Amino acid sequence: MATTSNSFPLPSGAAPSTTASRPETVRRAVLAAMCLFLLFWLGYFIDKTWHWSLVNDAPQLSYLIFLMKHGMKPYRDIIEMNMPGTYLVHFAVLGMLGWSDLAWRVFDVLLIGVIGTAMVVIAWPYSRAAGIFSAVLFALFHGRDGMGETGERDLVIAALLLVAYACLFQVLRHGRAWPMLFVGFCAGYAATIKPIPLPMALLLVAVGVLAFRREARSIWSPLLFGLAGLAIAFAIVGGFLVHEGVLGLFLREEHEMLPFYAHLGDFDPHWMLMNSSTSSFRTLAVLALVLTMAMRCWRSWEERLLLTGIAFGIFSYFYQQKGTPYHRYPMIAFTLLWCGIVFFQALRQRGWMRWVAVGAVGYGVVLAPLYARTAAKRPWSQDYEEGLTRDLNALGGAGLSGHVQCLATSAECDTVLYRMKLMQATGLAYDYFVFNRRPGPVVTESQQRFWSQLEQNPPRAIVVTVGLYPSDRFGYDKLSLWPAFADYLGAHYRLYADRQFPMFEQRAIAYRLYVRKD
Known part of the structure; x- marks a missing residue:
């Protein structure tokens, strides 16, 4: 195949030169x-x-x-x-x-x-x-x-x-x-x-x-x-x-x-x-x-x-x-x-x-x-990760593996669990599948799957994070998008820590850490 038929044109009136002037x-x-x-x-x-x-x-x-x-x-x-x-x-x-x-x-x-x-x-x-x-x-x-x-x-x-x-x-x-x-x-x-x-x-x-x-x-x-x-x-x-x-x-x-x-x-x-x-x-x-x-x-x-x-x-x-x-x-x-x-x-x-x-x-x-x-x-604040790590260590650290749950869209909570090598209580990765202002079959099924895993293994600690789109744009009010879970959280958990961090990457981020009342 000829290269010239497929490629960009050479300069007008010019041909490749074999000697360098x-x-x-x-x-x-x-x-x-x-x-x-x-x-x-x-x-x-x-x-x-x-x-x-x-x-x-x-x-x-x-x-x-x-x-x-x-x-x-x-x-x-x-x-x-x-x-x-x-x-x-x-x-x-x-x-x-x-x-x-x-x-x-x-x-x-x-x-x-x-x-x-x-x-x-x-x-x-x-x-x-x-x-x-x-x-x-x-x-x-x-x-x-x-x-x-x-x-x-x-x-x-x-x-x-x-x-x-x-x-x-x-x-x-x-x-x-x-x-x-x-x-x-x-x-x-x-x-x-x-x-x-x-x-x-x-x-x-x-x-x-x-x-x-x-x-x-x-x-x-x-x-x-x-x-x-x-x-x-x-x-x-x-x-x-x-x-x-x-x-x-x-x-x-x-x-x-x-x-x-x-x-x-x-x-x-x-x-x-x-x-x-x-x-x-x-x-x-x-x-x-x-x-x-x-x-x-x-x-x-x-x-x-x-x-x-x-x-x-x-x-x-x-x-x-x-x-x-x-x-x-x-x-x-x-x-x-x-x-x-x-x-x-x-x-x-x-x-x-x-x-x-x-x-x-x-x-x-x-x-x-x-x-x-x-x-x-260019900086990247890790205040959230450091704060949550201290709180989780105070609650038992490695002993929380399999008994802690992140409710977040942003990655910071999962990053802490990844670094601490802590298993989640359930397999929910992104909370916009359970907290969403546009309910439908996907949201309903995700809520059912998450609820089933939650009942089988109730976590000792739940981290609710806000600070990133889409569900987190509602702040902590996103919990009201699923009233049954909000009631469950209020009935069985108490607030342990409420942390807020400075804005970075054009967003503010915060978390509330809940622990079981029993």
Whole structure:
């Protein structure tokens, strides 16, 4: 397959040069210095954040693995909506790297390394510097979001899809069918973490097959490789569900609980739009769009595929309706990759396009130290975890294992139990399944399952946390959304501690700790 039929255009009236003139030598030296500058700030970011603690979703999801390792079954005993691909990622990290804070930091760095490598492979025919530019900016953009976004599910999805893209581009550029195995596997596994990437997985396999058809070659080899990759990804997850004996429960619960969860958010679209990116990111995207229109490089297969990746990222962010920083990562990753390729292609153009590209690349280079320093200095309060740890230790510490219950949406309570290695009394993971202003079958069934487990094993201590959406927006009044439980709590428990903590990450957080009266 001819590379030029699939890739971005060369500069107008130009052809690749086999010898380097003096201006070209200077250009290469400048680009090399730029890459070294960017890599320095990437190293600075990693060094200054190596101590990051395990906070937010990572310990909360790892706590579910802790529950599974102590006998609880997903989709049967554990009341929550995550897909099995997420569990297997956490099983792998905990099994290979351990249960420490450092293990998850290593995993996060490995993820941005995989994303960066895929970007460099994709951008390689256009400019090696373009891949490094995009990869470093993405890593630092992720870093500026803070330690609460490390190893997130959408970051894993972004890594898997970019690897799938890198393999697909090898198919388009070199006409080899075997990389389709990895296209199917990576994109397919992304769909086992969240179902949103499933259409993308099918599309990428179809593109690889169509590329062979355009060249009048047999489509069977890329088709079979692509389908085999998909089958392997789904077989791994299916094998886990069969091994746990919960395949039927998974199919039923994901049909009901996942759609319910997907539409919990009711954020204003304008608010979500304003929080979808930063002004610096939007500036880079607008400059890339101007240059793309001027160079007319949207006609190539590869540019169209990158634009499709950006469209997927935008759809994924808005479809999830939560507005959290990590939901942006597929969109941010594909957009920055596209920006890098466009900018460095425009550097080879003449006239105003070259100067716009120089300004855009210079702007990105300036952003790198700003992002890195923001990441290094961004705090994450752990006052809640420290306070609850002291209270639980005062009530018996390890003796509470199996006799304590978190009622929270936010991760802090589960993080404390994870660090103290305390089993919960029940398998309720997120309290919006039992405290919800929009009652329905999912809420009713979740309440029944939780109540049944509660009666079988009444906890000695219950921690009610507020401070994060969606159920916690009502404060402690969320208990009134389930009057029967509120009455039970008042009849059998007394307030032991009422703690409030300063606002951080744009939210205030607090908990009330109740102990049984007997």
